[in-house]
Amino acid sequence: MEECNPKQNPFFFGKFEQEKRLNLYVPDSIVEWVSEMPILFEGVRGSGKSSVLNLLTWQAAWKKSSLKTMGSSRALHVLSDPKHIGVSHRVEDMDVAIWDRWQIINNTRQCYFATFLEFLYLDLLLDALINIRMITKTLFVNSSIENEFTKILLDECYPPGMRPNLRDLSFHSLREVISENHQGIRQLMTNNVSENDIRRTYSIVAPGSVIKKFGNGFRKCYPELSKWVILILLDDCNFLREWQIQVVNTAVSNCSSPISYKLSSLTGLYPTFETLDETKPLVLDNISRKPLPTNYSFGPGNQMPKQNNKQVYLRFLNHVCTARLEQYDKETLTENFDFKTLLGKFNLEDLLTKKLSVSENQKAITLLVKAKEEAGNGPLSITRTWLHEKNVRDRTQYMEDKKSIDETDKKGKRHIASIYERKFNHVAGVSLCRELGLDFPYYGYDVVMHLSSGSIREMLRIMYYIWEKASVKKKFFLNNQPLDQKIQTAGIMAASEQRFKMIDANPFSDKKVSLQSICERLGDLFAHCQSYPYILAVPETAAIAIKEIELEPRIQEIIRKAQISGWLLTRKEKNDDLWIGLHPILSPKFGISFRNPFYYPQRISGDQVRGLFLGDDMEAKSTQQAILSQRMRRCESRYQKKISLQKKTALLFDIDQD
Amino acid sequence: MWNLVSKHSRFGIIAESYKSENDPIDSDYQVAIFFSGYESRGLVSSSLLLPKSCDISIIVYFREKDSAGLRDKYDPLLLGHVTTCSKSNPLLIEGSSISEIDEILKQIIEKIPLSSYSSKHKWFIDTSVSPKPYFLGLLGYLRQKVQRPKLTLFNATAYYEKCLEQEEAFSFTEGLEKYMWVPWLCGNPDPRLPWTYFFLLGFEGDRSYGTYERYEPQFVKALISDPGYRDNYPAEVRKRNQQFMEEACPEIIYADAADAVQAWIEIDKCLQVGQDKTNVCIVPLGPKPHAIGGALSALNDGFPGVLYLMPSSYKVRDVPRGDYIWKYDITL
Numbered sequence: 002m003e004e005c006n007p008k009q010n011p012f013f014f015g016k017f018e019q020e021k022r023l024n025l026y027v028p029d030s031i032v033e034w035v036s037e038m039p040i041l042f043e044g045v046r047g048s049g050k051s052s053v054l055n056l057l058t059w060q061a062a063w064k065k066s067s068l069k070t071m072g073s074s075r076a077l078h079v080l081s082d083p084k085h086i087g088v089s090h091r092v093e094d095m096d097v098a099i100w101d102r103w104q105i106i107n108n109t110r111q112c113y114f115a116t117f118l119e120f121l122y123l124d125l126l127l128d129a130l131i132n133i134r135m136i137t138k139t140l141f142v143n144s145s146i147e148n149e150f151t152k153i154l155l156d157e158c159y160p161p162g163m164r165p166n167l168r169d170l171s172f173h174s175l176r177e178v179i180s181e182n183h184q185g186i187r188q189l190m191t192n193n194v195s196e197n198d199i200r201r202t203y204s205i206v207a208p209g210s211v212i213k214k215f216g217n218g219f220r221k222c223y224p225e226l227s228k229w230v231i232l233i234l235l236d237d238c239n240f241l242r243e244w245q246i247q248v249v250n251t252a253v254s255n256c257s258s259p260i261s262y263k264l265s266s267l268t269g270l271y272p273t274f275e276t277l278d279e280t281k282p283l284v285l286d287n288i289s290r291k292p293l294p295t296n297y298s299f300g301p302g303n304q305m306p307k308q309n310n311k312q313v314y315l316r317f318l319n320h321v322c323t324a325r326l327e328q329y330d331k332e333t334l335t336e337n338f339d340f341k342t343l344l345g346k347f348n349l350e351d352l353l354t355k356k357l358s359v360s361e362n363q364k365a366i367t368l369l370v371k372a373k374e375e376a377g378n379g380p381l382s383i384t385r386t387w388l389h390e391k392n393v394r395d396r397t398q399y400m401e402d403k404k405s406i407d408e409t410d411k412k413g414k415r416h417i418a419s420i421y422e423r424k425f426n427h428v429a430g431v432s433l434c435r436e437l438g439l440d441f442p443y444y445g446y447d448v449v450m451h452l453s454s455g456s457i458r459e460m461l462r463i464m465y466y467i468w469e470k471a472s473v474k475k476k477f478f479l480n481n482q483p484l485d486q487k488i489q490t491a492g493i494m495a496a497s498e499q500r501f502k503m504i505d506a507n508p509f510s511d512k513k514v515s516l517q518s519i520c521e522r523l524g525d526l527f528a529h530c531q532s533y534p535y536i537l538a539v540p541e542t543a544a545i546a547i548k549e550i551e552l553e554p555r556i557q558e559i560i561r562k563a564q565i566s567g568w569l570l571t572r573k574e575k576n577d578d579l580w581i582g583l584h585p586i587l588s589p590k591f592g593i594s595f596r597n598p599f600y601y602p603q604r605i606s607g608d609q610v611r612g613l614f615l616g617d618d619m620e621a622k623s624t625q626q627a628i629l630s631q632r633m634r635r636c637e638s639r640y641q642k643k644i645s646l647q648k649k650t651a652l653l654f655d656i657d658q659d
Numbered sequence: 660m661w662n663l664v665s666k667h668s669r670f671g672i673i674a675e676s677y678k679s680e681n682d683p684i685d686s687d688y689q690v691a692i693f694f695s696g697y698e699s700r701g702l703v704s705s706s707l708l709l710p711k712s713c714d715i716s717i718i719v720y721f722r723e724k725d726s727a728g729l730r731d732k733y734d735p736l737l738l739g740h741v742t743t744c745s746k747s748n749p750l751l752i753e754g755s756s757i758s759e760i761d762e763i764l765k766q767i768i769e770k771i772p773l774s775s776y777s778s779k780h781k782w783f784i785d786t787s788v789s790p791k792p793y794f795l796g797l798l799g800y801l802r803q804k805v806q807r808p809k810l811t812l813f814n815a816t817a818y819y820e821k822c823l824e825q826e827e828a829f830s831f832t833e834g835l836e837k838y839m840w841v842p843w844l845c846g847n848p849d850p851r852l853p854w855t856y857f858f859l860l861g862f863e864g865d866r867s868y869g870t871y872e873r874y875e876p877q878f879v880k881a882l883i884s885d886p887g888y889r890d891n892y893p894a895e896v897r898k899r900n901q902q903f904m905e906e907a908c909p910e911i912i913y914a915d916a917a918d919a920v921q922a923w924i925e926i927d928k929c930l931q932v933g934q935d936k937t938n939v940c941i942v943p944l945g946p947k948p949h950a951i952g953g954a955l956s957a958l959n960d961g962f963p964g965v966l967y968l969m970p971s972s973y974k975v976r977d978v979p980r981g982d983y984i985w986k987y988d989i990t991l
Binding site for chain 1: 761830833834838839840843845849850851863865869872873874875902905906907908971
């Protein structure tokens with residue numbers, strides 16, 4: 002047997018990470034996660050949803066030999082002195098497909114799905130009790146209490162007449178029967194049995210009823226553990242069908258202390274919040290939608306205060322990187338790794354100034370000279386000058402507005418700085434580099450945070466390639482020395498390229514369209530939108546906006562597949578709009594701004610979406626041109642309106658003068 | 660002459676693999692099942708079976724046809740050959756899409772008389788141009804429903820580059836895939852256990868990688884065809900699965916591309932070695948004999964499931980037979 006040798010890179014983002022003894026970071030939020038509040042964790046692919054649920058399992062708390070943890074003492078205390086038992090199950094879409102194929106009426110299917118889930122979780126809970134007993138040798142050891150608990154559960158699971166014979170009233174014996182039960186339901190379902198046959202074989206239970214009974218029985222039988230919480234963890238809920246998630250939602254809304262459900266789903270893909278009772282959907286009172294520590298989201302629509310978000314994510318990244326480096330070479334690691342120190346701060350203007358200073362391109366030199374003139378004694382801003390040159394910003398208006406603000410008016414000054422000096426800077430930087438034939442300097446911890454966009458896996462991918470490019474400077478990681486810009490840029494470009502190559506390039510139509518080609522079309526479109534003159538319409542366009550109703554099922558399927566794969570992000574807006582953008586990790590590949598893609602989406606029509614997603618290369622190209630022309634017409638129309646307004650204002654002024 | 664190449668038995672399943680250049684299939688069968696396709700190698704078995712050697716023959720004609728006229732060309736030839744080797748007129752299954760697996764399997768089963776469900780009866784299935792879930796599903800079905808069924812599975816090896824440009828030669832499917840358990844091979848997973856995904860690798864590396872990336876199994880193993888149908892094929896498999904190999908870091912084993920029994924032996928050996936108990940999912944992305952080997956391993960234990968990546972469509976291409984033909988005599 003041959004074994005594949007994992008590469009000697011501490012940031013390897015493949016399967017290797019799962020085999021070695023993991024160093025896991027335990028965030029402070031775990032204190033809240035183990036509470037009784039039902040939680041739905043939402044995040045992009047690679048953001049750590051499964052890791053969070055794994056952290057809440059009984060294994061993480063009791064099977065310490067398989068896990069090394071890091072975190073604050075408050076966080077680690079939750080695992081070192083656990084007062085919770087968590088059991089986890091991951092939804093697999095091929096199992097969902099079996100349920101779909103079972104030719105039986107929906108009500109019956111829901112009943113048996115509910116029963117299947119209840120018995121599956123009871124199986125896992127009994128297994129947890131058995132194992133915890135073996136490990137602790139003190140918990141759950143009283144056999145008469147065990148018998149009593151088993152009887153309680155037997156009564157709940159089986160009506161009289163359908164009660165199985167157990168060897169004895171132990172958890173082991175009950176677990177065997179329960180396990181046969183849910184596996185038996187699965188077998189019958191895969192063999193497509195009729196409703197009569199399955200009803201003859203297995204009775205049904207209500208959603209959440211068995212687990213609720215487990216919770217009540219647990220409290221009754223083990224009153225000394227009355228503060229404990231039983232966590233029912235369900236991963237990847239986005240794969241469940243609506244009819245299935247209604248069962249889950251019903252269980253969540255019917256549960257009571259000490260039971261608590263923790264679910265995970267890809268952002269925006271939780272199927273529904275309806276329950277089996279149409280009048281009682283799962284609402285915010287019943288379930289909390291929690292951000293993950295990796296939910297560094299950036300921009301429009303984010304619930305958490307931006308700064309808080311950033312600090313939490315940064316801390317998380319630090320811990321993940323430290324854990325990896327410790328595993329790699331604990332001896333040489335001089336101190337705790339610091340993401341900020343290694344990668345430095347991204348200062349766009351400084352970086353651009355340096356680039357232009359050494360450029361031999363005449364246009365670059367001219368731009369630098371103009372920027373210096375414009376700056377005078379103030380700070381130099383290449384992007385501001387470029388934006389003025391291109392009339393993206395009105396220089397005259399800027400000067401007038403700046404003069405009109407009183408020196409003491411801090412809020413006013415901040416406002417001017419925001420709309421004139423900071424807005425559009427990133428996209429300006431990217432665009433002017435493209436125009437001048439320069440490599441955009443991807444550098445700095447904040448750039449890496451933006452590019453990873455909440456996905457630890459993307460962050461690891463970037464760090465992996467930065468490490469590879471670092472060559473002899475790898476020791477900088479271990480010594481916490483700053484790593485220069487060229488290495489970082491090279492690493493980031495390589496990561497972006499690699500991420501693009503991962504996208505499925507297999508054509509799915511006779512027009513030779515593949516997911517990868519769709520990605521390329523979107524990237525190319527956004528690159529054009531962020532170039533002159535299209536940037537005049539609306540800068541920093543990195544998404545398209547479409548009415549969801551205009552998306553035909555085939556395109557919806559493509560979008561869903563791309564979301565699951567993680568390279569496409571979507572956002573649903575209140576007016577039935579769907580915004581579609583690329584994951585920022587792909588921004589360097591296409592030379593577009595690396596921030597959140599949803600600042601200024603470009604509205605397109607259903608036909609145009611069809612052209613981009615399903616058309617051949619020529620159709621896609623002509624669609625792109627049509628969209629860009631649309632942008633220019635909008636821009637011209639706005640310019641005309643502005644001129645007209647200026648004329649009217651001038652006329653008014655003249656009249657007033659008169 | 661058919662040469663015995665490999666032999667194995669486990670948990671009551673016995674299998675032998677035989678290889679030949681062009682020998683007739685000198686056995687009688689009570690039930691024979693054939694599938695229509697775009698490839699001329701789909702005609703090989705029916706031309707080698709002896710006249711009137713099959714009591715009941717079933718031909719599955721998928722609804723999808725090609726514009727190049729390959730189905731129009733080969734369907735009548737297939738009917739002619741099968742009529743010759745059958746005692747009665749072949750039973751035809753027509754009109755269903757290649758993706759309607761459950762429906763077609765149901766129709767096949769409905770056409771088989773109850774008397775054939777006997778351990779004395781022999782079954783013949785031509786796998787050469789059949790999509791995998793059909794013959795794999797039938798294996799699973801027979802294991803469940805018949806006591807000690809005896810069957811012969813036939814496969815004609817392939818010469819992929821003979822009909823196409825190099826790049827296109829190693830691509831067989833199109834479209835966005837759906838993942839599904841092969842009917843009757845859904846496994847019996849234990850929710851307490853982690854997963855091992857056993858990839859039976861083929862040329863379409865993006866499918867291996869996509870599956871690995873989608874399911875993120877804790878343990879990964881891979882079977883590579885070596886030797887392949889042709890000398891250059893093993894290197895081609897490695898090249899096309901490079902991304903998968905680098906990220907998934909699988910334990911790798913090897914088996915002859917055409918030898919289903921050797922594949923079964925190696926898969927079994929690999930699964931018995933070392934690690935903690937896991938659920939097993941077999942992912943047949945390579946040659947059909949390996950898929951058969953994987954299914955036999957799954958039937959052994961009762962636990963592994965066999966996962967099929969159902970494509971939107973299969974590419975239309977006429978793949979001629981390679982140098983050898985194989986048959987696998989199996990008692991389940």
